[in-house]
Amino acid sequence: MIAYQAPLRDLRFVLHELLQIERLSDLPALAAGTRDSVDAVLEAAARFCERELLPLNAPGDGAGCRFEAGQVRTPEGFPAAYERFCAAGWPGLACDPAHGGQGLPETVNLALVEMVCSTNLAFGTYPALSHAAYLLLAAYGDEALRARYLPPLVEGRWAGTMCLTEPQCGTDLGLIRTRARPAPDATYRLTGAKIFISAGEHDLTENIVHLVLARLPDAPPGSRGLSLFVVPKFLPRADGAPGSRNGVVCGGIEAKMGLHASATCQLQFEEAVGWLLGEPNQGLRAMFTMMNVARLAVGIQGLGLAETALQGALAYASERRQGHALDRPGRPEAAADPIIVHADVRRMLLRMRAFTEGARALILWVGQELDLSRHHADAERRREADDLVQLMTPIIKAFLTDEGFSAVNLGLQVFGGHGYIREHGMEQLVRDARIGQLYEGTNGIQALDLVGRKLATGYGRLLRRFFHPATAFLEAHRDQPAMEELLRPFGAALGLLQEVTALLADRASRDQLEGSAAASDYLRLFGLVALGYMWVRMAERALAGQSDADDGFHAAKLATARFYLRRVLPETTGLALAIRSGAATIMAPDAFR
Numbered sequence: 001m002i003a004y005q006a007p008l009r010d011l012r013f014v015l016h017e018l019l020q021i022e023r024l025s026d027l028p029a030l031a032a033g034t035r036d037s038v039d040a041v042l043e044a045a046a047r048f049c050e051r052e053l054l055p056l057n058a059p060g061d062g063a064g065c066r067f068e069a070g071q072v073r074t075p076e077g078f079p080a081a082y083e084r085f086c087a088a089g090w091p092g093l094a095c096d097p098a099h100g101g102q103g104l105p106e107t108v109n110l111a112l113v114e115m116v117c118s119t120n121l122a123f124g125t126y127p128a129l130s131h132a133a134y135l136l137l138a139a140y141g142d143e144a145l146r147a148r149y150l151p152p153l154v155e156g157r158w159a160g161t162m163c164l165t166e167p168q169c170g171t172d173l174g175l176i177r178t179r180a181r182p183a184p185d186a187t188y189r190l191t192g193a194k195i196f197i198s199a200g201e202h203d204l205t206e207n208i209v210h211l212v213l214a215r216l217p218d219a220p221p222g223s224r225g226l227s228l229f230v231v232p233k234f235l236p237r238a239d240g241a242p243g244s245r246n247g248v249v250c251g252g253i254e255a256k257m258g259l260h261a262s263a264t265c266q267l268q269f270e271e272a273v274g275w276l277l278g279e280p281n282q283g284l285r286a287m288f289t290m291m292n293v294a295r296l297a298v299g300i301q302g303l304g305l306a307e308t309a310l311q312g313a314l315a316y317a318s319e320r321r322q323g324h325a326l327d328r329p330g331r332p333e334a335a336a337d338p339i340i341v342h343a344d345v346r347r348m349l350l351r352m353r354a355f356t357e358g359a360r361a362l363i364l365w366v367g368q369e370l371d372l373s374r375h376h377a378d379a380e381r382r383r384e385a386d387d388l389v390q391l392m393t394p395i396i397k398a399f400l401t402d403e404g405f406s407a408v409n410l411g412l413q414v415f416g417g418h419g420y421i422r423e424h425g426m427e428q429l430v431r432d433a434r435i436g437q438l439y440e441g442t443n444g445i446q447a448l449d450l451v452g453r454k455l456a457t458g459y460g461r462l463l464r465r466f467f468h469p470a471t472a473f474l475e476a477h478r479d480q481p482a483m484e485e486l487l488r489p490f491g492a493a494l495g496l497l498q499e500v501t502a503l504l505a506d507r508a509s510r511d512q513l514e515g516s517a518a519a520s521d522y523l524r525l526f527g528l529v530a531l532g533y534m535w536v537r538m539a540e541r542a543l544a545g546q547s548d549a550d551d552g553f554h555a556a557k558l559a560t561a562r563f564y565l566r567r568v569l570p571e572t573t574g575l576a577l578a579i580r581s582g583a584a585t586i587m588a589p590d591a592f593r
Contacts, residue, residue: 001058002425003315004308006046006115007360009553012039014361015111017541019368024105029096029375032103041093041104045112048088052081053120060122060261061428065202067253072201072263078123082204086156091127095134099150106374107367113297114360117304121432122261126159126199128297133160133211136290137230140278148236149209159205162290163194163212163231163267170196171445173284174222178214178269180229180276188276190214190231190247190269196439200265201233201250207242208233210267211290212274213283220281228283229274247272258431291440292393296363296370298440299396302404303359305433309411310352312426317345317414339414348410354564355403357557358531361538363400366392388465391454392530394446399527401436402443408433447519450526452512455505463501470494470533477540486539489565490532493572497529500576507582517583525575532569535561 015021015038022035060075067073085091094109095101109131116124134153137145152158169175178192190212194200201208210231219225234242247270254264278286321336326343339345366389373385408429412419419426437443454462474491477483504522508515542557 002054002308002312004050004054004118004311006049007307008042008046010357010360011042011111014364017545018361018538019364021105021107021368024368024371027375030103030105030371033105033108037104038108041108042111045115049115049119052084053116053123056081056123057120058425058428060120064260065253065263070250072203072250072253072265074202074204074263075261078261079204081123082126085127091130091156092154095154096138100154105371107364107371110300110363110367113300114304117301118308121301121305122259125259125262126202126204127156129162129199129294130156130160132162132290132293133209135293136211136286139289140286145230145275145277148240149230152207153209157205158207158209159199160209160211161197161200162294163197163210165196166193167195171441173213173226176213176215176226178212180214180216180227180274188229188274190229190272190274192269194267197265197267199263200267202263210248211277212269213287216280223284225281226283227280228277228286230277231269231272231274235273257434259435295393295397295440298436299400300363301436302401302433303356303363305429306352306404306407307356309408309426309429310356312424313352313411313414314349317349345414348414350560350563351568352407352410354560354568355407357560358534358564359400359403361534362530363396365534366396384465387462391462391465394450394454395523395527395530397440398443398446398523405433405437444520447523448516450523451504451508451515451519455501467498473537482543483540486536486561486565489569490536493529493532493569496572496576497525500525500579504579511583513583513587517586518579521575521578525572528569528572532565535564
């Protein structure tokens with residue numbers, strides 16, 4: 001069975017020492033986010049995830065969801081755990097008190113999401129989608145829709161889904177065929193098929209709110225002709241309670257590699273009643289509100305699973321005995337030393353730790369900017385924050401799931417053959433982690449979004465939101481001797497990223513293939529440098545926090561920073577060389593003859 005303890009010490013370091021998250025409570029909308037309240041929430045979340053969700057993880061994976069006569073049954077224990085999840089108020093943690101929420105920062109909610117993903121990712125898919133649906137409805141719903149749907153979503157009594165993919169289209173949403181016909185009562189009737197719908201049918205809530213992309217009659221072709229609709233499983237009565245069954249039918253659930261306890265559904269819309277959300281033919285623009293929130297959540301999935309893998313691998317390496325240490329005599333009373341003394345095992349564990357701690361800092365930094373983009377009083381500061389969130393969203397989604405998958409594989413490798421069998425739970429982490437690179441837009445699509453859209457926005461305006469603070473940090477700490485060994489490799493990597501960015505922008509402006517061919521390598525290069533930025537920032541805070549009474553936390557943080565900046569960050573050099581080689585090496589016409 002997987003063992004896990006929430007990384008509360010590291011979460012507090014990032015939130016309080018690095019980000020000083022309590023400053024968000026100066027904003028009227030986030031006044032509840034004081035340091036004491038944040039710490040209390042973290043501790044309560046850790047208890048719930050460790051005691052309620054972790055014990056259900058392996059059994060839920062083994063049992064999976066069942067499809068019976070059009071109904072989906074989640075594994076034993078899931079409905080009761082979800083009821084306790086809602087009773088504790090977790091669905092409304094970062095929601096507006098006007099709708100029944102607690103008004104805490106989204107940054108704190110992201111910390112909760114990490115703990116949920118670490119202990120039971122399949123369970124976490126249900127409330128994560130509901131929160132994204134809440135944000136979309138809050139942003140685009142009229143007063144009547146918000147009054148009807150937001151309170152039950154905040155309470156967790158209703159759940160939400162995102163219905164985009166169809167049998168003939170995934171990424172290319174312009175190929176969507178689902179139709180929406182206006183009805184005399186100002187509603188619409190939707191007909192069509194959707195597939196791969198996470199949490200499309202289940203037994204956790206009394207109603208499910210589907211957010212569906214479809215075409216109105218005479219809509220423009222392609223993605224410009226998509227509108228967005230609210231289609232509930234049960235039609236709400238006048239008093240708000242679920243009424244008659246709508247024309248939404250689950251045709252089955254997918255048999256998957258992992259996430260067995262998360263229902264991935266095929267849905268049929270058969271003259272289903274829906275309400276238009278936002279403006280006609282502007283549905284894709286509105287849906288990006290939900291998609292981008294979901295992409296950040298998927299990035300956290302990579303982090304959460306990597307943290308669990310690290311904890312399991314570290315415990316195993318401290319106990320498993322094989323061979324003797326090469327740099328000092330082995331214990332004379334023991335036939336072998338713990339494998340943690342061996343250099344290659346330490347390399348894998350440090351690689352995992354460097355990723356998890358760096359990724360945690362990155363996602364929470366972006367979460368803080370997300371809060372500022374929504375609530376800061378100054379419009380220019382809101383735009384600057386939103387620019388950074390836009391820039392980092394594809395990087396967080398793709399880089400954290402790529403590296404998260406690599407990390408859980410390293411965790412399995414530490415276990416050796418014992419990791420390949422089910423007893424220790426490592427093979428489940430590998431299976432569950434793989435989907436993160438695929439759903440909410442494959443990681444290749446995220447790379448194309450970064451190169452094709454984000455780099456060009458505002459003539460590099462989004463890029464400046466990262467390059468300017470990173471460069472300013474270098475300049476501000478250049479004369480600190482204790483930071484010199486860390487700033488040197490980071491400064492070199494940052495300069496390399498800037499050079500490659502200029503080269504790629506120039507090439508792509510003349511030939512789009514150049515941007516496409518370099519996109520994945522460029523996103524990885526950017527991700528490595530972004531984590532490097534978080535590591536030099538954390539190192540500076542660790543140096544400031546060291547004292548005689550230190551428990552060793554800050555010293556360990558500095559040691560991990562050195563490992564990342566000197567052994568991982570140099571991978572940027574190889575990526576830059578690959579990008580500079582150009583598209584011809586990939587697009588050669590004879591390559592597949």
